[in-house]
Amino acid sequence: MTTTTAVRAIASRPPRFRAVGRTTIRRSQRRAIWLLLLPFLVLFVFSFVVPLVYAVVESFFTEQRSGLGIGGERVFAGFVNYVNAIQKTDLLEGVGRVLVFGIVQVPLMLLTALALALAVDALKGNYPKFVRLSAFLPYAVPGVIAAILWAFLYLPGTSPFVAALANVGIDVDFLSSDVVLWSIANIVTWTWTGYNMLVIYSALTGIPQELYEAAAIDGAGAWRIAWSIKIPLVAPALVLTTFFSIVGTVQLYAEPTVLKSYSSAITSGYTPNMAVQDVAFGLNNYGVAAAMAVLLALGTFVLSFGFLRVANVITARRAAA
Amino acid sequence: MPKFTSRLFIRGVLLLGVVYFLIPIWWLLTASTKSSSQLFSSPPLWFGEDFALLDNIVAVLTRQDGLFVRWMLNSLIYAGGGAIGATLISAAAGYVFAKYSFPGKGALFGAILASILLPASLLVMPLYLLFSSLGMINTMWAVIIPSLVSPFGVFLARITAQESVPDDLLDAARIDGAGEIRIFSTIALPIMGPALLTVFLFSFVGIWNNFFLPLVTLNDAELWPAMLGLYFWGNQPSELNYHFVITGSLLSIIPLAIAFISLQKYWRVGLTAGAVKI
Numbered sequence: 001m002t003t004t005t006a007v008r009a010i011a012s013r014p015p016r017f018r019a020v021g022r023t024t025i026r027r028s029q030r031r032a033i034w035l036l037l038l039p040f041l042v043l044f045v046f047s048f049v050v051p052l053v054y055a056v057v058e059s060f061f062t063e064q065r066s067g068l069g070i071g072g073e074r075v076f077a078g079f080v081n082y083v084n085a086i087q088k089t090d091l092l093e094g095v096g097r098v099l100v101f102g103i104v105q106v107p108l109m110l111l112t113a114l115a116l117a118l119a120v121d122a123l124k125g126n127y128p129k130f131v132r133l134s135a136f137l138p139y140a141v142p143g144v145i146a147a148i149l150w151a152f153l154y155l156p157g158t159s160p161f162v163a164a165l166a167n168v169g170i171d172v173d174f175l176s177s178d179v180v181l182w183s184i185a186n187i188v189t190w191t192w193t194g195y196n197m198l199v200i201y202s203a204l205t206g207i208p209q210e211l212y213e214a215a216a217i218d219g220a221g222a223w224r225i226a227w228s229i230k231i232p233l234v235a236p237a238l239v240l241t242t243f244f245s246i247v248g249t250v251q252l253y254a255e256p257t258v259l260k261s262y263s264s265a266i267t268s269g270y271t272p273n274m275a276v277q278d279v280a281f282g283l284n285n286y287g288v289a290a291a292m293a294v295l296l297a298l299g300t301f302v303l304s305f306g307f308l309r310v311a312n313v314i315t316a317r318r319a320a321a
Numbered sequence: 322m323p324k325f326t327s328r329l330f331i332r333g334v335l336l337l338g339v340v341y342f343l344i345p346i347w348w349l350l351t352a353s354t355k356s357s358s359q360l361f362s363s364p365p366l367w368f369g370e371d372f373a374l375l376d377n378i379v380a381v382l383t384r385q386d387g388l389f390v391r392w393m394l395n396s397l398i399y400a401g402g403g404a405i406g407a408t409l410i411s412a413a414a415g416y417v418f419a420k421y422s423f424p425g426k427g428a429l430f431g432a433i434l435a436s437i438l439l440p441a442s443l444l445v446m447p448l449y450l451l452f453s454s455l456g457m458i459n460t461m462w463a464v465i466i467p468s469l470v471s472p473f474g475v476f477l478a479r480i481t482a483q484e485s486v487p488d489d490l491l492d493a494a495r496i497d498g499a500g501e502i503r504i505f506s507t508i509a510l511p512i513m514g515p516a517l518l519t520v521f522l523f524s525f526v527g528i529w530n531n532f533f534l535p536l537v538t539l540n541d542a543e544l545w546p547a548m549l550g551l552y553f554w555g556n557q558p559s560e561l562n563y564h565f566v567i568t569g570s571l572l573s574i575i576p577l578a579i580a581f582i583s584l585q586k587y588w589r590v591g592l593t594a595g596a597v598k599i
Contacts, residue, residue: 253441
């Protein structure tokens with residue numbers, strides 16, 4: 001690979017030097033690999049591998065309370081923490097909530113993003129540029145700020161929407177228990193639609209112009225080209241954005257945590273991440289919290305890789321057809 | 322180009338999108354010009370009778386002895402320092418993945434990418450305990466160290482090195498007797514430069530927006546980043562409190578908004594990489 005030219009150069013030398021030359025290159029390269037990779041590896045092990053291993057180990061231990069109730073002994077507990085995580089915490093409820101959330105929000109957001117990307121791609125000039133910029137702006141607004149901002153847009157006293165809807169006789173409380181999940185979905189949609197739109201748009205701009213010309217010669221109109229050429233060719237971008245949206249949905253944390261101050265409908269274990277944090281730092285039960293986190297990680301893996309598998313099968317089938 | 326009626330329809334769809342994206346930001350702009358009482362008495366999407374933007378800014382900057390200024394500085398330190406470190410570290414790692422072969426390379430790269438899937442709550446709790454035992458809880462390191470690891474940065478740097486650094490150039494330098502590290506730092510790194518700015522931007526935004534980790538590892542308000550501070554200001558909803566939260570929110574997104582608008586073309590590199598590679 002990278003060494004071919006160098007190896008060829010060495011090979012043309014007299015044989016006596018060949019072996020020597022090769023080993024020094026190998027050795028110096030091996031040293032370089034280590035030196036360049038080391039900073040990342042050390043930090044990666046510290047920030048990802050050690051915490052992961054720690055959480056897995058911790059999930060099998062429990063604190064045996066001594067008679068006085070202070071401190072205790074760590075004992076192996078088998079799957080007790082896992083049973084408790086499922087039976088005695090808000091984990092499953094939170095998982096159910098983010099699943100419902102994701103089934104509705106992710107397709108809605110990505111279809112909107114796709115429609116906007118196709119629309120921007122269909123026009124020329126400054127207007128689409130302006131659209132792209134304004135669509136990207138929400139991504140510059142951190143999740144916490146986006147949630148604060150929307151909280152004010154939901155609060156009856158400051159919301160233009162509540163006031164406008166009240167004028168036409170509709171009373172809505174965006175922060176009530178029936179609606180608040182969708183109010184959170186709107187915040188996430190607002191933040192990420194533009195970002196996803198730009199990912200899809202980037203894929204659209206990569207499509208060779210000749211394909212359109214050929215299709216136009218065959219008599220295909222703009223809508224037909226969008227449906228039969230553009231959408232199939234941006235499928236990988238759609239798969240990728242869906243994948244990351246699934247991961248993001250499972251991880252939902254900042255928005256509901258901020259809205260919690262404005263809505264009594266949001267409990268401390270509203271989403272899985274919030275539930276884990278609540279058990280770990282609210283109840284100081286690290287064993288059960290670790291078991292919850294491990295279950296959540298496994299669920300994320302199954303869900304996201306399951307999706308990738310299904311997507312690959314569909315793409316392969318379409319390619320074969 | 323589509324027909325005229327189609328074009329009109331498309332423009333209409335885009336206009337709806339723009340209104341949706343900009344309304345909250347427009348609301349923030351108008352709301353931060355209002356005094357607390359005006360916030361409730363004036364039309365929500367227009368300016369109030371008096372223009373209190375400067376008063377509000379002064380109020381935010383001087384509240385609790387200028388704590389907000391401290392938070393913004395902290396955010397700059399965390400995001401700036403973290404992103405510079407993450408960029409260099411990712412560049413070196415990505416370059417190794419692109420240009421060398423070694424046993425276990427594929428598995429290691431897969432593990433790095435898969436780490437994106439680990440829930441924050443799984444990592445944050447052990448990190449809290451880890452930092453506690455090292456005596457680093459409630460210090461800046463507790464936020465900076467995990468921020469230096471950017472799996473996406475390694476991914477992006479690997480693609481960049483693969484596409485932009487020619488193997489022949491490296492081999493020529495080797496034949497000229499340059500050491501491997503020197504080749505990386507004086508030849509590969511400058512070529513990768515523009516794309517590394519993209520890595521920097523994505524890391525910067527990621528760290529600036531980080532909330533969970535500092536929430537758990539920092540108790541001292543003096544060390545909080547702006548996100549955490551504003552969260553706590555907003556945590557006690559009271560009508561007297563609102564203009565602090567609103568104007569503070571506006572001030573906190575200005576640096577990012579400037580970075581976004583002025584560095585647009587560098588974002589595109591990352592977005593394109595996200596679109597084609599998987």
